[in-house]
Amino acid sequence: MSKANAKPQTLKPAHKLSNPEMRIYVGDCRDVIPKLPEYAKGAPEKGAAGWGRGGVDLIFADPPFNWNRAYDQWDDNMHREDYVEFTYQWLDLCINCLAPRGSIWVNIPDDTAAEIVMHLKKRGLTMINWCIWHYRFGQNIRHRFISSKVHALYFCKDPFNRTFNEEEILEPSDRATTYADKRTFNKKEGTQGKRLPMDVWYGKWWGRIQGNNKERRPAHDNQIPEVYLERVIRACSNEGDLVMDPFLGSGTTCTVAHELGRKSIGIEYSAQNAKSCFERIKNGCIRIEKDNPTVHVNPLFVRRGATPSAGE
Numbered sequence: 001m002s003k004a005n006a007k008p009q010t011l012k013p014a015h016k017l018s019n020p021e022m023r024i025y026v027g028d029c030r031d032v033i034p035k036l037p038e039y040a041k042g043a044p045e046k047g048a049a050g051w052g053r054g055g056v057d058l059i060f061a062d063p064p065f066n067w068n069r070a071y072d073q074w075d076d077n078m079h080r081e082d083y084v085e086f087t088y089q090w091l092d093l094c095i096n097c098l099a100p101r102g103s104i105w106v107n108i109p110d111d112t113a114a115e116i117v118m119h120l121k122k123r124g125l126t127m128i129n130w131c132i133w134h135y136r137f138g139q140n141i142r143h144r145f146i147s148s149k150v151h152a153l154y155f156c157k158d159p160f161n162r163t164f165n166e167e168e169i170l171e172p173s174d175r176a177t178t179y180a181d182k183r184t185f186n187k188k189e190g191t192q193g194k195r196l197p198m199d200v201w202y203g204k205w206w207g208r209i210q211g212n213n214k215e216r217r218p219a220h221d222n223q224i225p226e227v228y229l230e231r232v233i234r235a236c237s238n239e240g241d242l243v244m245d246p247f248l249g250s251g252t253t254c255t256v257a258h259e260l261g262r263k264s265i266g267i268e269y270s271a272q273n274a275k276s277c278f279e280r281i282k283n284g285c286i287r288i289e290k291d292n293p294t295v296h297v298n299p300l301f302v303r304r305g306a307t308p309s310a311g312e
Contacts, residue, residue, distance in 0.1 A: 024248065
């Protein structure tokens with residue numbers, strides 16, 4: 001059979017689960033994504049701003065930071081220009097993989113946040129939020145202020161037709177828990193005593209996963225807390241939707257997605273890490289329960305008065 005008539009090779013996952021479907025592929029995401037059945041090929045849909053019509057509802061990306069850390073076989077010490085070009089390449093592939101109502105979140109530190117924001121805007125995506133993940137366990141340094149945050153960049157294709165589940169992530173309002181303001185229980189929107197989270201994320205369970213933390217996975221250098229992915233996945237996808245992580249790492253995205261009834265795709269460069277992720281996903285979440293959303297309360301202030309009841 002000639003090459004011209006050869007059938008395209010089927011991409012097989014290294015690990016998979018069902019109910020809901022979960023697939024882990026091993027390799028460079030730039031090689032894997034174009035071979036996924038969900039990847040949009042050919043001309044964009046009519047009316048789309050230069051995109052294909054992908055099959056992924058939500059993408060969460062926590063790429064290597066290029067800080068020369070140990071990620072098994074991955075080269076985490078590229079020349080700066082090469083790293084930025086690598087970033088643009090995987091972003092473009094992810095954009096083309098997104099469904100029209102889809103959203104993408106990128107977890108990234110200070111030194112590359114601006115490049116990602118500008119690139120996504122140039123590609124026609126809309127920024128919904130520039131959130132901050134704040135943690136107290138920063139690396140001790142002496143020559144500048146200690147870094148204690150990472151940027152959580154939230155973009156979508158269509159700001160007027162995107163999945164966003166407000167009711168899934170509401171939390172008690174400071175007006176109710178701290179200031180005992182009766183007016184918060186009389187809102188017409190049906191969110192009495194509650195509000196959406198603010199764009200700086202911190203508090204119980206939000207710290208970096210270090211040392212003897214119950215969520216800690218052995219041999220993983222960088223691990224995001226489950227509550228972080230719970231908030232993103234509950235807010236920006238529905239049960240049965242497809243969530244993708246092009247840098248699966250310790251497996252948090254697929255672990256939380258599987259618990260919350262979402263289908264998921266994880267791509268991991270290291271076969272050893274992929275195997276570890278699969279074991280974690282099978283074991284399930286440490287803190288997250290599908291039918292019991294985590295409720296976060298501002299940890300900074302004590303109550304200043306008796307919390308009123310609805311109707312007072």
